[in-house]
Amino acid sequence: xxxxxxxxxxxxxxxxxxxxxxxxxxxxxxxxxxxxxxxxxxxxxxxxxxxxxxxxxxxxxxxxxxxxxxxxxxxxxxxxxxxxxxxxxxxxxxxxxxxxxxxxxxxxxxxxxxxxxxxxxxxxxxxxxxxxxxxxxxxxxxxxxxxxxxxxxxxxxxxxxxxxxxxxxxxxxxxxxxxxxxxxxxxxxxxxxxxxxxxxxxxxxxxxxx
Numbered sequence: 653x654x655x656x657x658x659x660x661x662x663x664x665x666x667x668x669x670x671x672x673x674x675x676x677x678x679x680x681x682x683x684x685x686x687x688x689x690x691x692x693x694x695x696x697x698x699x700x701x702x703x704x705x706x707x708x709x710x711x712x713x714x715x716x717x718x719x720x721x722x723x724x725x726x727x728x729x730x731x732x733x734x735x736x737x738x739x740x741x742x743x744x745x746x747x748x749x750x751x752x753x754x755x756x757x758x759x760x761x762x763x764x765x766x767x768x769x770x771x772x773x774x775x776x777x778x779x780x781x782x783x784x785x786x787x788x789x790x791x792x793x794x795x796x797x798x799x800x801x802x803x804x805x806x807x808x809x810x811x812x813x814x815x816x817x818x819x820x821x822x823x824x825x826x827x828x829x830x831x832x833x834x835x836x837x838x839x840x841x842x843x844x845x846x847x848x849x850x851x852x853x854x855x856x857x858x859x860x861x862x
Contacts (some may be wrong), residue, residue: 757788766851767858770816787841795848797837827830
């Protein structure tokens, strides 16, 4: 829950290593600011400018940055888990190997296995082929445009099934041995809740999906 509101009068100097959890920032100009190590966890940013800002080792966990200007900002070492970047300007943004949850979570190339949970606690094991389009945003969930159904079983009893029904679309049915194709696949990785076959990289994560 957002507890405080900061507007464009907010002073953006000397903010490194400060804590601002659950704060709403509106029309704040953070451009060129030193925000290294800052804690912006679960903050809401409306029309804010982070262009050329330094956000090294910052915590942006759960931060809503949709539509913000992040161009040429430096997020090296930052934690971006579950941050929302839809329609944000990411031109020239700088990241490194220490930046968490910013790069694609699933393999960028080649075939691999994924898992998803369907109605009646059925777990579907999918083979995502090498030529499938795949995306992920800043969480562990991924999406692809097509996959082959390898197995379907009950997550509690291990009973084996031949088909399973999607949570989102009751007309989208997974059948063992068949290729499923999501015609509504959205290639924009930052649009997280959108079209595609949603899956997880591990069975445990799929089982925990609610």
